[in-house]
Each structure stands twice: as C-alpha cells, then as structure tokens.
Amino acid sequence: MTAPAPPPASPVLGVAAHDGIVAHGLARSFGAVHAVRDVSLTVPAGSVTALVGPNGSGKTTLLLILATLLRPDAGAVSVAGVDAVREPVEARRRLGWMPDTLGVWEELTCHDILASLGRLYGMGKAEASARADEQLAWVELTEFAHRPARVLSRGQQQRLSLARATVHRPSVLLLDEPANGLDPAARIRLRDDLRAMAAAGTAVLVSSHVLAELEEMSDRAVFLREGATVATQEFRAADDLARPYRIAGPDPTARDTLVR
Numbered sequence: 001m002t003a004p005a006p007p008p009a010s011p012v013l014g015v016a017a018h019d020g021i022v023a024h025g026l027a028r029s030f031g032a033v034h035a036v037r038d039v040s041l042t043v044p045a046g047s048v049t050a051l052v053g054p055n056g057s058g059k060t061t062l063l064l065i066l067a068t069l070l071r072p073d074a075g076a077v078s079v080a081g082v083d084a085v086r087e088p089v090e091a092r093r094r095l096g097w098m099p100d101t102l103g104v105w106e107e108l109t110c111h112d113i114l115a116s117l118g119r120l121y122g123m124g125k126a127e128a129s130a131r132a133d134e135q136l137a138w139v140e141l142t143e144f145a146h147r148p149a150r151v152l153s154r155g156q157q158q159r160l161s162l163a164r165a166t167v168h169r170p171s172v173l174l175l176d177e178p179a180n181g182l183d184p185a186a187r188i189r190l191r192d193d194l195r196a197m198a199a200a201g202t203a204v205l206v207s208s209h210v211l212a213e214l215e216e217m218s219d220r221a222v223f224l225r226e227g228a229t230v231a232t233q234e235f236r237a238a239d240d241l242a243r244p245y246r247i248a249g250p251d252p253t254a255r256d257t258l259v260r
C-alpha cells in the first residue's frame with residue numbers, strides 16, 4: 001500500500017482542527033432595507049463552499065457579518081469554535097477576509113502592506129518581514145515586493161489580496177467575489193490555491209453572483225436570495241451522477257480537437 005500524497009504546499013498547512021463556520025438565523029437591516037433576513041449555513045473545515053446569489057441578495061452583508069465587521073441584528077455565528085458576535089477579536093484571529101476590492105494604502109509597497117498586517121496580528125518585526133516575503137513568493141509577486149501596490153494589475157491585486165487575507169494563517173477564509181475580473185488562467189490559479197487551502201484543513205467560503213465561476217473550485221454551494229438562504233447543493237455528490245454534455249458543430253474534426 002502506498003502512503004497518501006501529502007497535501008499541496010500552501011501557507012496554511014498545519015492549521016489546527018476546528019469547526020469552520022456555523023451560522024443560525026442571521027438578520028441585518030439598513031433602515032427599511034432587509035439586506036440579510038434569514039441566513040443559516042455551515043462552512044465545514046477542509047472544504048470550499050460557494051455563496052451564490054444575484055446582485056443585491058446580501059452576499060457582501062453576510063460576509064461582513066461573518067468577518068465580524070458588521071453586527072447582526074439577530075442570529076448567532078461561530079467561527080472556528082468561537083462565538084463571533086460575543087468575541088469578535090478572538091474570531092478575527094482565526095479568520096481571513098478578502099474584500100471585493102483590494103483597498104490598500106496605495107503608496108505602500110507590497111512587502112510593507114503584508115508586513116504591516118503581520119505586525120497588526122502581533123508578529124515581531126523580523127517575523128512579519130519574513131512572512132511578507134513568504135506570502136509574496138507564494139502568490140508569485142516577489143518581483144513587486146518593493147513596488148507600490150498601485151502598479152499591480154487587477155489579477156495581481158487579487159493575488160496580493162489573497163496573500164494579505166492569509167498572512168496570519170487563518171483557519172477560516174472568507175472571499176467576496178475573488179474571481180470577478182480574472183482571466184481563465186488566473187481563475188485556475190485561484191481554484192488551485194483555494195483547493196490547496198481546503199486540503200490543508202481551512203474552511204473556505206467564496207462568493208459570486210454566477211455559479212459557473214465557482215463550480216469547479218467548490219465542494220458545495222449555498223444559494224442566497226433576497227437575504228435568505230434558499231438551498232444547498234453538494235457538488236461532489238452531483239458529480240457522481242455524471243453530467244451528460246452534447247457538443248454539436250458543423251466540423252466533427254474541429255470538435256474532437258476542442259474537447260480532447
């Protein structure tokens with residue numbers, strides 16, 4: 001018998017056993033707007049869960065609640081076993097948050113952005129600097145280490161944002177529309193990175209308004225409509241049923257080349 005292959009290298013290897021996210025009955029209004037009305041969901045450790053819903057369905061509001069950046073009006077959230085409403089600081093140590101825009105101090109260099117974050121998470125100066133270098137190598141932005149973040153392309157900004165969200169090795173990772181604006185190669189990279197993190201034990205929740213964008217990188221999807229969770233789908237189980245595809249075209253040779 002051969003030993004199982006080790007999980008792919010990722011900066012979150014070795015995260016402790018934990019419970020991912022468990023949320024019940026979440027609600028949050030802005031005046032008369034009920035952005036999140038009734039959300040219950042789980043994000044198991046070791047998996048990638050997609051949060052799918054149309055524009056305005058409450059994805060960002062929900063993610064902000066889970067990230068402890070917005071207080072719910074009602075409901076409970078546990079992040080890695082911590083009550084995130086009562087103990088937001090403890091929860092924040094365990095979670096990483098990748099917002100839908102990078103929103104950094106644009107004049108700071110990529111290295112300094114990551115090192116500053118490391119310092120805010122309590123690392124010493126040397127450790128934070130070494131961690132910044134490690135993160136930049138992981139997302140292949142070492143050549144930009146000492147250049148300001150404003151020079152980065154959209155795809156590079158997303159990679160820096162991922163490096164920033166994981167600088168403290170969180171066991172829960174929340175990403176708001178990370179695939180938005182990425183080309184196919186960058187999307188494959190994102191998929192590989194998120195899958196590697198899940199394989200290392202991280203609970204990953206990733207949002208999009210298009211299911212197709214996330215389907216290949218997720219184990220399951222939670223669907224949100226008008227601020228409420230309406231369904232959950234397990235993809236691995238769905239894959240077992242095998243999906244039939246029919247590809248038609250005028251030139252069978254060209255078709256065969258395309259699908260090979």
Ligand SMILES: Nc1ncnc2c1ncn2[C@@H]1O[C@H](COP(=O)(O)OP(=O)(O)OP(=O)(O)O)[C@@H](O)[C@H]1O
Pocket residue numbers: 030033034035053054055056057058059060061062209
């Ligand atoms: N700070 C706020 N003040 C007032 N209304 C808000 C606020 N934040 C969100 N909303 C409203 O809550 C609803 C849900 O917004 P949210 O940004 O959570 O949706 P979303 O699913 O992330 O949409 P998108 O796909 O466009 O990013 C919308 O009707 C929005 O206008």
Ligand SMILES: [Mg+2]
Pocket residue numbers: 059060061100176
């Ligand atoms: Mg949003």
